[in-house]
Amino acid sequence: MPKQVDHEERRRRIADAVCALIDTQGLEGVTLRDVAVRAEVSMGAVQRCFRTKEEMLRFALGHIGERVTERAHARVLAGPAQSAASTVGHVAGEVALLRDEHRTEARIWLAFLAAAAVNPPLATALRTSYADLETLLARLIEQAGLDPAPARREARTLLALTDGLTAHVLIGHRTTTEAEELLHTHLAALWHRAGA
Amino acid sequence: MPKQVDHEERRRRIADAVCALIDTQGLEGVTLRDVAVRAEVSMGAVQRCFRTKEEMLRFALGHIGERVTERAHARVLAGPAQSAASTVGHVAGEVALLRDEHRTEARIWLAFLAAAAVNPPLATALRTSYADLETLLARLIEQAGLDPAPARREARTLLALTDGLTAHVLIGHRTTTEAEELLHTHLAALWHRAGA
């Protein structure tokens, strides 16, 4: 058993470098060389971890996808005393990546979203995350008092809305505050409708 | 006055070629050579029309932006006898680019949206189209009976929702039918709320 290296740790380290590059230069600006420099490893190491660039990007997408969905799940567990409705609000706010410290993730997410439109493997990876979030939201909305079918419908609408808002904030067509307010109003209408 | 050429016509022709390439290969797959081949002109002609690739892409974005907004406006003028509410539905459906024949435009739109997140000039061009659509929708919603402030709020929400739905359809996480139904349900709730 010769020289051993924690491959998983290295893969994650490289994925982080990929994400950092996407954040500043977009997906097109990601090159193997730049990734290697960012991750502080040699190009050879990158090529050993991932057979192709495509494989590396796919892994990075899964990496960021996990980060986002895990945070959403954590938010549910962390908010015990509140009402189900307010939990939905918090999770939606989390998914929308509106807070400044998540701007990076938002840019990365949007970059992968666009790439997925012409790249089926990436689309598959993305759908996994979306399905997860959708189910989570649907369950929460159901707990807030809606029937299963309408709850799922509202979850889907909510997910699309958050994505759209995120995109609009990113291109500067909407401020973070405006987006938060729109999200809040949408949810208020939802609960109002459910109560009646 | 020597050899003359309709520059505007050529620019539009090249923009169409750019869009066709984005549709199949994404923004990264657009090269000057491929554009020239698609547009059936020489590379020299492309370089004469646009000083840089960046300038060409910017023009193409404006081109497709005009197409979408003009169709939305046309939809308003074309639907005279209906209620204001149903006009909103039609325009929203148009903006969401859900119909199969607009799938191409949807992909192009999403590609530019992602690029705009790391490219301010593109973001500026995009915002122009968004502002236009937002105002149009707000006016229509107002005509349907809402006060100006809520009307604008609903227009913004609706615009974000359509964008999100479009993206979800593109990556195959939502079918066209599902998206249409979600959009319809959202609007139904809106009118119901407005009526009360």
Next chain:
DNA sequence: CCGTTTCCGATGCGCTTGCATCGGAACCCT
């Protein structure tokens, strides 16, 4: 302490990219 096995840094290769260059075709005016 040396052989074996695993790893990787450096380098090279073939290709594509955006852009610059320029000679000559195309055209209008006189």
Next chain:
DNA sequence: AGGGTTCCGATGCAAGCGCATCGGAAACGG
């Protein structure tokens, strides 16, 4: 008819790309 402009197709170029290659460093069993 010919000169003066305007245009553009072909070609060249430097840079950057993903990927393949390989010699040697690192770590262990014997």
